[in-house]
Amino acid sequence: MSSRFSPGDRVRVRLAFPSGHIRTPFYARGKRGVVERICGAFANPEELAFARDGLPERPLYRIRFAQRELWPNYDGVAHDTVDIEIFEHWLEPDHD
Amino acid sequence: MTDAHAPHAHRPDQDGPLTYYQVMEEAVRELLIEKDLFNADDVRAAVEAMDARSPAVGAKVVARAWCDPDFKERLLADGTAACEELGIEMGTLRLVVVENEARLHNVIVCTLCSCYPRNLLGLPPDWYKQRAYRSRVVREPRAVLREFGTEIPDDWTLRVHDSTADMRYMVLPARPAGTEGWPEEKLAELVTRDCMIGVTLPKAP
Numbered sequence: 001m002s003s004r005f006s007p008g009d010r011v012r013v014r015l016a017f018p019s020g021h022i023r024t025p026f027y028a029r030g031k032r033g034v035v036e037r038i039c040g041a042f043a044n045p046e047e048l049a050f051a052r053d054g055l056p057e058r059p060l061y062r063i064r065f066a067q068r069e070l071w072p073n074y075d076g077v078a079h080d081t082v083d084i085e086i087f088e089h090w091l092e093p094d095h096d
Numbered sequence: 097m098t099d100a101h102a103p104h105a106h107r108p109d110q111d112g113p114l115t116y117y118q119v120m121e122e123a124v125r126e127l128l129i130e131k132d133l134f135n136a137d138d139v140r141a142a143v144e145a146m147d148a149r150s151p152a153v154g155a156k157v158v159a160r161a162w163c164d165p166d167f168k169e170r171l172l173a174d175g176t177a178a179c180e181e182l183g184i185e186m187g188t189l190r191l192v193v194v195e196n197e198a199r200l201h202n203v204i205v206c207t208l209c210s211c212y213p214r215n216l217l218g219l220p221p222d223w224y225k226q227r228a229y230r231s232r233v234v235r236e237p238r239a240v241l242r243e244f245g246t247e248i249p250d251d252w253t254l255r256v257h258d259s260t261a262d263m264r265y266m267v268l269p270a271r272p273a274g275t276e277g278w279p280e281e282k283l284a285e286l287v288t289r290d291c292m293i294g295v296t297l298p299k300a301p
Contacts, residue, residue, distance in 0.1 A: 023208065025207050025258065025260055027235075040190070040262075042261065042262045045261065060263075062263070075236065076238045077250050080237070080253060080255070080256075081253065081255050082234055082255075082257075083255065083257045085258070085261035085263055087261065
């Protein structure tokens with residue numbers, strides 16, 4: 001499997017709102033995080049949901065987000081995080 | 097509802113009509129049985145096997161990891177393969193084990209539905225499937241854990257894991273102090289379902 005991102009890469013989740021069966025939670029869209037690991041390649045759930053084969057398989061990542069990136073008024077401590085599984089086609093490089 | 101015969105609390109009988117999906121499940125099941133793809137006893141046995149899974153399976157994995165550093169390393173590298181080593185039937189489950197370390201606590205959730213490592217922990221508790229837990233634990237995890245009686249100090253990192261796609265998660269809690277030399281079976285008794293979800297810590301010895 002070739003994957004576009006590597007652990008440690010800074011990425012941004014696409015800010016998009018397509019209809020259908022989407023596994024990218026709304027609270028992560030448009031947010032910046034870091035690749036924690038590559039989970040492998042999996043059939044695309046957005047296609048599987050409509051009884052199609054979901055192929056080719058898509059790389060799946062675990063992205064680590066700072067809580068304060070997800071929730072600017074997060075009331076816990078600054079080092080708290082959330083890890084979320086995100087498919088590659090929902091990620092873009094974060095160059096900022 | 098009042099019931100003169102039963103002063104204790106009980107769930108009302110389910111006398112309402114079947115829902116759309118209940119009707120669909122029955123129709124599909126009956127059709128598949130009629131087509132000889134499986135029989136009614138296969139369905140019953142599959143339900144029985146699902147109900148028989150319990151957190152004791154996960155507790156055994158945790159206790160082994162506490163006793164065997166090489167196993168723990170393999171478990172953290174590839175949770176599925178390490179559990180299969182112990183003879184646990186993993187099916188299609190892809191397991192990621194996250195370890196509680198010094199000043200680091202992990203907790204798992206599925207905000208989209210209720211994904212849960214059933215092969216290791218059995219059926220999820222009702223609260224795990226409810227919107228209150230699913231929406232709040234990613235937003236105010238320290239407050240949620242406090243409601244479970246778990247206080248995470250501010251100088252610890254709290255790491256939430258949202259199972260949004262193909263992986264399932266289990267927390268490997270830290271081995272309680274004062275358990276040096278304990279056999280695996282005795283250690284496993286300290287490992288509860290909730291500490292493998294991450295809303296609490298193992299029982300004190």
